[in-house]
Amino acid sequence: MADELITISRDGNETGKYLESDLMMLIEQKKVLPTDHYWKEGMTSWGLISQFIAMRKEAARQVKAAADAEAARLKKEAADQEKAKKAAQDAVVEAEAKRRVEALTFTCNCCQSRFIKPFNPESEAGDGAVEIFLGSLLIFIPIIGWLFMPFVILRGFAKIIASRIKTPHCPSCRSSNFSRREGSDKSVFSN
Numbered sequence: 001m002a003d004e005l006i007t008i009s010r011d012g013n014e015t016g017k018y019l020e021s022d023l024m025m026l027i028e029q030k031k032v033l034p035t036d037h038y039w040k041e042g043m044t045s046w047g048l049i050s051q052f053i054a055m056r057k058e059a060a061r062q063v064k065a066a067a068d069a070e071a072a073r074l075k076k077e078a079a080d081q082e083k084a085k086k087a088a089q090d091a092v093v094e095a096e097a098k099r100r101v102e103a104l105t106f107t108c109n110c111c112q113s114r115f116i117k118p119f120n121p122e123s124e125a126g127d128g129a130v131e132i133f134l135g136s137l138l139i140f141i142p143i144i145g146w147l148f149m150p151f152v153i154l155r156g157f158a159k160i161i162a163s164r165i166k167t168p169h170c171p172s173c174r175s176s177n178f179s180r181r182e183g184s185d186k187s188v189f190s191n
């Protein structure tokens, strides 16, 4: 906006010429009153300073509204971009997680459940040994201990024997009919 020279008059007498940029300050300082008149080049007649104030306020309001709208637009644009970026990142992470899970897991052909490791009956051999040991301690408890001892020890042996007979199976339905995802070359048991 060009800084134009404005002529001010009060009660029909010219009181001075001021730059438009200084006029609002002079109005605030009450050196120019709303009842004064003003004129600048291009105007066909004198105008009231109160009208000048209203015009300046409206112009300022429009500038502020435009700036607010632009700020809101930029903010929304940034938020949208951030959202899109995050969605893309999430998709990558999700795809990678899915790929890993699929590469790692087994699928039961019976109940369709997925598991990291089939249940390995060999792990029960240790339990069996513990039961035999605990069972043998029952000898120190007269009568009741002696009654239960053979059962506990037999159960321990049964577990050890079973651990050698049973094949690895699905932890959910105990089916040994499960498959590993194709392309995986890892052995079923790390041992």
Ligand SMILES: [Zn+2]
Pocket (backbone or CB within 6 Å): 108, 109, 110, 111, 112, 113, 170, 171, 172, 173, 174, 175
């Ligand atoms: Zn199953």
